[in-house]
Amino acid sequence: MTERTTGVAHPGTTPGTETAQAPSPAPASRRRGGRGRPPGGSARRDRRPGSGPPFLAKLRRDWQLLLMTLPAIGLLAVFHYTPTLGNIIAFQEYNPWDGVLGSPWVGLAQFERLFTDPRFWSAVGNTLLIAAVQLVFFFPIPIALAILLDSVMTPRLRLVLQSIVYMPHFFSWVLVVTLFQQILGGAGLFSQMLRQNGYAPLEIMSNPDAFLFVVTSQMVWKDAGWGTIIFLAALAAVNQNLYESAAVDGAGRWRRMWHITLPGLRPVIILLLILKLGDILNVGFEQFYLQRDAFGANVSEVLDTFIYHQTLVTGNFSAGAVAGLVKGVVGLVLILVANKLAHKMGENGIYRRS
Amino acid sequence: MPPKPPRSAFPLYPALPARLPRVDRRRFLGLMGASTAAALTAGTLSSCGSTGGGGGGGSASEATTLDDLIPTHIPFEGVAPDIPGQHGAPDGFTSYPDSFITAVPETPGRGGEYTAMAPLWSPLPPGLGNNSFFDYVNGRLGATIEFNFQDGNTVIDKMNAVVAGRDVADITMFPDWVINLIPQFNRAVGELFEDLTPHLAGDAAAAYPMLANLDSDAWRWNVFNGKLQGVPWPAEPFGNWVLYRRDLLEEYGIEPPTSPDELFAIGEELNDPDNNRWAFGDFNLSMRQIFGAPKQWRYEGGELIHMFETDEWRASVEYMRKVFDAGLVHPDIVAKGDNAKELLNSGQILFNQDGLGAWHEAYMGVLGDNPDFRLDLMPVFGAGGNDPVMHRGDPSAQSVFVRRGMEPEQVEEILGLINFCAAPFGTREYMDYRYGEEGVHHELNADGAPELTELGHAEVNDGYYFVSGRPQAVTESQYPDFVQWKCDWYNHAAQFAEEDPFAGIRIQRPERFSGAETPMTDKVEDIIRGREDLGALDQAIADWRRDGGDQGREFYMEVLQEHGRD
Structure with a gap:
């Protein structure tokens, strides 16, 4: 009713409402046809969402499952959705004493200030550069490592190797950075060995030019093993018969990897790549915070450390919220675009509108 | 076992914990200035100049003419110090007294029950009911204080929430740097905490002789918006200085330096990377x-000149660059590692700047294994024949507030408890609230110094120690030569203390002003560490002026004018 009356008042909106409503039957029919649900009464009732009995029927059927999701939904609501509302302080001159409701509104002034701050753009540039390097040099390594681990035939040896490569993931960044400093630093193991043998010491741990190399190495060392877990699971799902048939057909190791292993991994690789893209502005905080002063803010200030220095050090929470909001929006756009691309490539991506 | 040292007595320089937002105290001062300015005029004490919540205001409270608001100073005749402090330096006690003086003859409490909130930089002790130390001191107080301790390393996060949630304890302690970091604290303080002016101003404080004994500057620092709000923790005048390995220098047969050039020469002579020994840590x-730069502003010919704009500061940056270029600084410190203490204690570096409290902390950790281990503070000297300018810390390092809305009798009872906890070194009360009951929580050793028993180690904590401040004194006589050396250094150094044009004025710095400091400090680190040329300094200073420096200058100039100091 209301739609119609507004339609009369503003004729221009009527087509819009119509097109907005139009697609709704389509997914239902696609779902019916495509997914091969058992045809029958329930499918037909699906067409009228909101009508009583089917909903109750579904509830009766699925209530255990729904119940199981409740804790997760509760967690999301308390720790994600509710705090998300706090983002409105991006449009305020927020201070905790007056609270979200009492702080003065300043519109987009905080955004303007952020976008005109050269340090913000420098942090964005550093973040993107680091993310790009990670994407190219870090992302493939767990895949290669997983294939390598998968090819180890002795189960016991494989278990040992896996445990070893997982382990660094559980070290904190403080420990990782200290380890690197102790081994590769100017007074570290290697440097002292070099010195005692009359060579110049290594100077990479405080050299801004070596920064990308150092942080990527740290990341590979710490997390490459952990990253193999999902790929190993995917590898386990590849049908072993395919390998046997291929071997019978005379395919060598490389052929089998190229034509069986990698295609088997493809959906997982694409999925993780999309997630990684959405996360591209989140290169991590601790690792960079810990080494910011060693390499200088010019190369090592990333968005997260920038936000930290904006908010906690000067107490300007609104500026931090603005930067966080921008980060979130960019991440969302990247995920949507990458997902679209994945669909174009015939993959499922992270989700598909059913 | 040495007695429990007052490690946490220096929460301002909390043992330079691993990775605070940087140890430079100036940065802590940097405070969100989204605050409305509640500047206080000198004569009328009326609040003025509220900038209505807009961005970037700062605020200032005047203190020098607030003598009507603070307690009349009545010195307490306690144990006479062995080395009296000069020029404002703390007194030194080279031994524990033979008998302890009773400072508070009557039980202060009337059976009240109160909560207290304080940060703690040590493991949590057993709570009230399971802790005989609490029972003993509460018995001495004649009232029950139940503590709610915060983790000292994250106290800022907690206190921000406590203030914003208006959920304070009956007795609440804030480190001063936390006060400076809490936005709108100036507004919060009057709403949350009792105005102590009627109880303590002028001669009223005579009822609390231990509080009347506290330094007046420290009291002034606790005046907010024309009201005396907090009980101070009088601070030592200086926070950081260069510590050096006196034992190793004596081994080398080298005298401590008396000029920057001598320091550099010593560094070059001792630097020996091949044998894992570097001369220096960072001492920017x-x-x-040493080069004579002001701590923040210098007032000269009607103009405010910031430290960044002085030739003296530039000379110090050039000097530091020279030191780093010469490879005299340990690579871990070049890479901004946080292990300078360990490097100094293990002899991998010989000179390092740290909080003064690091000295006896190092003794506590190292002397047991290495009885010949000796540190000392580098003698204070100037550059080019000039005197150094020693930067004073703020007069009060932490404040204790009383919750607003209690009956006047309750406030008086609480002040009585605070008075008890303000008893200075050498009193019975001091021994009680710091070390518990003799024979139970501590024993006196042959020198008359307290040593915690096993029970004492488990239960004794700094809770009551943090309920009030007391006159600072150098008392760690259990360490060889420590009191003598530290007092000698202090009595020499204190005469060079800077005349700060803003002394005694509590200032919340405008946000843009403190915000502009981060890129500037980053740039200076880049220059000192050789990542940028010295020439980049001019551009950095120009940027700093543009991004908030000049705005800060105006703000500070107004503060001066408001207080008639221009």
């Missing part, structure tokens, strides 16, 4: 003082 902040 001390170098500024």
Whole structure:
């Protein structure tokens, strides 16, 4: 009713409402046809969402499952959705004493200030550069490592190797950075060995030019093993018969990897790549915070450390919220675009509108 | 076992914990200035100049003419110090007294029950009911204080929430740097905490002789918006200086330096990377003082000149660059590692700047294994024949507030408890609230110094120690030569203390002003560490002026004018 009356008042909106409503039957029919649900009464009732009995029927059927999701939904609501509302302080001159409701509104002034701050753009540039390097040099390594681990035939040896490569993931960044400093630093193991043998010491741990190399190495060392877990699971799902048939057909190791292993991994690789893209502005905080002063803010200030220095050090929470909001929006756009691309490539991506 | 040292007595320089937002105290001062300015005029004490919540205001409270608001200073005749402090330096006690003086003859409490909130930089002790130390001191107080301790390393996060949630304890302690970091604290303080002016101003404080004994500057620092709000923790005048390995220098047969050039020469002579020994850690902040730069502003010919704009500061940066270029600084410190203490204690470096409290902390950790281990503070000297300019810390390092809305009798009872906890070194009360009951929580050793028993180690904590401040004194006589050396250094150094044009004025710095400091400090680190040329300094200073420096200058100039100091 209301739609119609507004339609009369503003004729221009009527087509819009119509097109907005139009697609709704389509997914239902696609779902019916495509997914091969058992045809029958329930499918037909699906067409009228909101009508009583089917909903109750579904509830009766699925209530255990729904119940199981409740804790997760509760967690999301308390720790994600509710705090998300706090983002409105991006449009305020927020201070905790007056609270979200009492702080003065300043519109987009905080955004303007952020976008005109050269340090913000420098942090964005550093973040993107680091993310790009990670994407190219870090992302493939767990895949290669997983294939390598998968090819180890002795189960016991494989278990040992896996445990070893997982382990660094559980070290904190403080420990990782200290380890690197102790081994590769100017007074570290290697440097002292070099010195005692009359060579110049290594100077990479405080050299801004070596920064990308150092942080990527740290990341590979710490997390490459952990990253193999999902790929190993995917590898386990590849049908072993395919390998046997291929071997019978005379395919060598490389052929089998190229034509069986990698295609088997493809959906997982694409999925993780999309997630990684959405996360591209989140290169991590601790690792960079810990080494910011060693390499200088010019190369090592990333968005997260920038936000930290904006908010906690000067107490300007609104500026931090603005930067966080921008980060979130960019991440969302990247995920949507990458997902679209994945669909174009015939993959499922992270989700598909059913 | 040495007695429990007052490690946490220096929460301002909390043992330079691993990775606070940087140890440079100036940065802590940097405070969100989204605050409305509640500046206080000198004569009328009326609040003025509220900038209505807009961005970037700061605020200032005047203190020098607030003598009507603070307690009349009545010195307490306690144990006479062995080395009296000069020029404002703390007194030194080279031994524990033979008998302890009773400072508070009557039980202060009337059976009240109160909560207290304080940060703690040590493991949590057993709570009230399971802790005989609490029972003993509460018995001495005649009232029950139940503590709610915060983790000292994250106290800022907690206190921000406590203030914003208006959920304070009956007795609440804030480190001063936390006060400076809490936005709108100036507004919060009057709403949350009792105005102590009627109870303590002028001669009223005579009822609390231990509080009347506290330094007046420290009291002034606790005036907010024309009201005396907090009980101070009088602070030692200086926070950081260069510590050096006196034992190793004596081994080398080298006298401590008396000029920057001598220091450099010593560094070059001792630097020996092949044998894992470097001369220096970082001592940027001390170098500024040696070269004579102001702590923040210098008032000269009607103009305010910021430290960044002085030739003295530039000279100190050039000097530090020279030191780093010469490879005299340990690579871990070049890479901004946080292990300078360990490097100094293990002899991998010989000079390092740290909080003064690091000295006896190092003794506590190292002397047991290495009885010949000796540190000392580098003698204070100037550059080019000039005197150094020693930067004073703020007069009060932490404040204790009483919750608003209690009956006047309750406030008086609480002040009585605070008075008890303000008893200075050498009193019975001091021994009680710091070390518990003799024979139970501590024993006196042959020198008359307390040593915690096993029970004492488990239960004794700094809770009551943090309920009030007391006159600072150097008392760690259990360490060889410590009191003598530290007092000698202090009595020499204190005469060079800077005349700060803003002394005694509590200032919340405008946000843009403190915000502009981060890129500037980053740039200076880049220059000192050789990542940028010295020439980049001019551009950095120009940027700093543009991004908030000049705005800060105006703000500070107004503060001066408001207080008639221009």
